[in-house]
Amino acid sequence: MAMIKILVGTVYGSAREVADALEPIFAAKGHQVEISEDPEVSDLSDSRYQAVLISCSTSGSGDFPPNFIPFYRQLDQQRPTLSHLRYGLIALGDSAYDQTFCEAGSKIERLFGQLGANRVGQRLDIDASEHFQASEAALPWAERWLNHFEAERSV
Template sequence: MAQLNILVGTMYGGALDVAEQVKPLFESAGYSVAIKEQPTLEDVEGDALTLFCLSTTGSGDIPGNLVPFVRALKDQSPSLTGLKYGLIALGDSSYGDTFCGAGRTLDALLEDLGAQRLGERLEIDAMETFMADDAAVPWVEEWIDRQDLKVA
């Protein structure tokens, strides 16, 4: 069975909730899904499809649980040319220039390391969408279809 890792960066549980809400969509598409709140570099090696789901904290900062992972990416600069991923960024547009800053920062870092993002990044604005999964679920359904990710 094909593997999908959902790597979560969250402070208050919003991004984890989104990950849990979209997990069944991937299972229905034929994937074995692992949600990881303390990801390591091993989670982005190989050919597993990856979905990053992370919120932004402070002034565009990476959530604390994801900091060691991002630090390892920066310090070790592994080649991620085999990584295919999607990214859901949660943020609050009232913070201006730092809106979805964590997701944008991670996306740029992954691109610099050779990873291939499939489709566009989803940015969910807390000022417009009260429940993030209301935006994430239809996006994931469309992402699976547009990227032809069904394996079942």
């Protein structure tokens, strides 16, 4: 059993809806989940968490939701080493905004990579133009992500 922290960046609630939909899937496999819409850099070094999952929408012109901006700025300024961190990433956006589609997810993924974090599985980009309910796209991905996560833990 693992403890997984889900950090949520949301404006209209879709990213939180995704996090809430994933919790029972993780719990059914014996994992505990903590969800936060007020992420802190300290969440990334908390030894209680074996993984961090980010569910973050893109707003404006490729920006982070207001609740996620302080976290991202603090992380970028402090630049802690994250080589111990295993993470997953769900980016929400709208492909109608072609140039900035899921840009917030791309930004956090770049920064995590620069800081040495280890992504588990592939990033999921959810297009609001294709999925009215973002959680519908996230559920099959979550099953695959958990399989990758559990396989890595057993090695």
